[in-house]
Amino acid sequence: MLAVEDVPVAVDWYRRAMGAELQWDLGSVAGLRVSGAPLLLGQPGNNGWAAPAELGTTSTRIEVFVADPDAFVRRALAAGATAVDPIEIHSMPWGPHRQG
Known part of the structure; x- marks a missing residue:
């Protein structure tokens, strides 16, 4: 569970920034789904x-x-996120992948 100061505000931001889908909302706790997770x-x-x-x-x-x-990060930036690292290719034991 991710600690946030204001659940309704955070839900709104994750919906706009990451396309999150609201699964349930109990006021001070909410469940979302982001890219199926x-x-x-x-x-x-x-x-x-x-x-x-x-x-x-x-x-x-x-x-x-x-x-x-790239599209995912653009959407998050448009919603007010701050980019910490640029997206680049990383070589990992399970294979290369792009992350920022």
Whole structure:
């Protein structure tokens, strides 16, 4: 589950930025599907975990495997995402793939 400050705002952003599909919404917790993969969002309370803004740093790395990474990144950037690394070919034990 990804900690976010405001679940409805995050749901809206993931829908616009990544084409996420809302599966269910309980207010402070929501389930999405991004390129067929589940993504859960939750608002931390007094339960031992915190959103990145509270921590003052990034707390999670998400990798999404899609057929067209360039289009996926363009869509996310258009929705306000920040590119950290350019998309490039990486050689991995399971074969080369493009990631940013």
